[in-house]
Amino acid sequence: SQQGEEDPQALSIQEGENATMNCSYKTSINNLQWYRQNSGRGLVHLILIRSNEREKHSGRLRVTLDTSKKSSSLLITASRAADTASYFCATVPSNNNAGNMLTFGGGTRLMVKP
Amino acid sequence: DGGITQSPKYLFRKEGQNVTLSCEQNLNHDAMYWYRQDPGQGLRLIYYSQIVNDFQKGDIAEGYSVSREKKESFPLTVTSAQKNPTAFYLCASSTLAGSGTGELFFGEGSRLTVL
DSSP states (O other), rough: OOOOOEEOOOEEEESOOOEEEEOOOSSSSEEEEEEEEOOOSSSSEEEEETTTSEEEEETEEEEEEETTTTTTEEEEEOOOOOOOOOEEEEEEEOOOOOOOOOOEEEEEEEEEEE | OOOEEOOOEEEEEEEEEEEEEEEEEEOOEEEEEEEEOOOOEEEEEEEEEETTTEEEEEOOOOEEOOOSHHHHOEEEEOOOOOOOOOEEEEEEEEEEEETTTOOOEEOOOOEEEOO
């Protein structure tokens, strides 16, 4: 079952602009993660934010988490053509009895035009 | 270098044939996973294993089988019972809950096409 839902499904911006992607989820979480996937490749972990954190930064990435609204956002600042990829949010439930069971959303396809 | 290796990268199968996708990791991770990805879609969990000789069904296990005879290896067999097997298959591994962050490490995927 897919818990996370990304919005928008597709996003096209110019190089240098900021890109914001949103993720909503349904149940209580232990943490929320963002992954990147280049076309035809495996996923790469970008950043993890725990349920007791509200904001986290990593280079040009900024992630926020609002547990009251069950939502998260990923901001990529000063985008580059190389940022073109699909971005997925994934959640680990708070009752993590089944061992790191991430549930993925459908992803946002980001295109950054040179 | 440590990582996950999937093979083959591309595989073609005739209807009615079973095929096995290989997944090997040298990260010393206890947990391993198989996901299916359809075009423009997210990932759906097929099977997972937290320990050698044990595995559990995910959301879409019908028509698939797995084994976990070694910690490093978690092969996936797509059987003839899988009605729509054409997809991109991703293997991943992680440390177990409570001992890690939950981050998954992915292989590069195997694209299966049924002719």
